Amino acid sequence: MTDLRSNPTDEWIEEVRARFPTERTVDRTLTRKLKRRSQPTAPRVTVAELQRMLQKFLATSITGPFTISNLRPMSGGASKEQFRFELEWTENGATLRESLVLRREPGEAISETDREREFQVVTAVQGSIPVAKPYWVDLDGSALGRPAMISRFIAGVTKPSSGAGNVSGIGNQYPREYRELLAPQFIRILSDIHGFDPTGRELSAFDMPRANHSQGNIIALNWWSRVWYEDRVENTPLMALTERWLYRNVPKIDRIALVHGDFRTGNFLFDDATKKITAVLDWELAFFGDRHADLAWTMFEPFTTRGESGEVLICGLIEREHFLAAYEKESGMPVDLARLDYFTVFMLWKAIILLLGPGIRAGVGLRSHQNVLMSWVGGLGYPFLSALRRMMLRLA
């Protein structure tokens, strides 16, 4: 029997699309992934080839002469290929020099996302949230081989220079002097994201859900149900059970908020000397929906660490009760604990989908730029399953 997930037919793709209606640009991206999957993997481009493509792309974006130098791959970047380079160009008679980052989609990624959404949301929140200024985007990959965006390089670290941690910022340990300065900023930025007013911003790549309605949550559930359906390598009884429970218990969204989608340690940069957060990274999973989704994600048990006295620290930064109280005070928005429970289940389920679905498929299919990392972080899926089981034991 043909494995339709590995070799999807057009008929199967249409069946999947009809079964899981979701946002337009999410559907577009997931459909493109499936159509590409049957094709042979394109050979890896060399840095020299990428530089030639970048030269051609920027020639269409910059008026006047420019110089690219020192293009090189960066470490990290589990879901997207990342390259850093220096650019010198002239704009309005002034010579500009910037250190830039090129984020380019791999053959397949742990999170298959849309560059138009990422570019729009980062552009929209500039000035409200510390982010890397986005400059240019190649939406369809016609210039850079695959969809990509170019942003300003922001100096900073994801963990203390002396600190321990696993890959992708999971389990970062922050000494007390870091926590005291980073935690309030972390909470203020999360509050600012959730309080962001999209009115008048160019966010056409997003479908805005309705407040006091469950439809937005169902659309989000369909998004991740679809990813699990089309990317899983094997099913898991607990995942099937949780999916049904989530649909049976879906709440209304009380207030529409911008949700970052992956707000945690490892996804913000800070200055190691001043401990000032310099940028929030990785906006590719952002959507408009229920703010409790971000709160639940940030508070994940597998992202916690232990403090000096054994206390459990949310994202290695702050204890749970202090985190929730500070968030409510900073944002002026209440935390609904029942809703938080629901989204803890939802977000654990989503995280497991990413880790054991597209993450493993991209790695074992040798379609990622970090295949060994994909199979490594799959190991995080089981502590997540354990946490999900405990939640279901309590709630179901």
Added chain:
Amino acid sequence: MVPDIAERLTTILGSLLDVVLPAIDPHSSAAQEQAHLTVASLRMVIQQIDYAHAFEVTDCRALISLVREISSILEPAPATPDLSDVEALLGRPVLFTGDVRAANRRMRDIVATLVEEAAAAAGTEQFRRVTQAVLAYEDVQIRRDRAFVAGTGFDVEPETLVPIADSFALTTLDSGGAK
């Protein structure tokens, strides 16, 4: 067979550590990171390899039980999934790991279908009982999974991890609420 698979992997690991890693450009952070992950992954595979077959066979038996239990809960009773080929597979004198893994994946899909049937049924009682059965199965299975991937260092409850060899003797700590 000498060297056995774990021993052969150990020699590969030694060469990587002694010769290959030191030759990687220290300024290439991406290559450095992936090389170190490769070494760590190999270490984990060496720990897993002698238990991989037992992992699949043990899960196969547990999944057969789970399919039967859920089928017995559902009303009206579903068309009983035919597991005779899976049982025959387990009885073979020579048992290939890949065949058992394929059977397990098929049974996992059967469980998912049965869970959907329970969720679609009127009322909440069937779904509640199926939930209990699944949670009881996963109690043991997830602890065994965690034992196998403990080498990644992601587990937040390392004090509850058991050695891989001991994970085959695990029993349900709680019944998922089942009575």
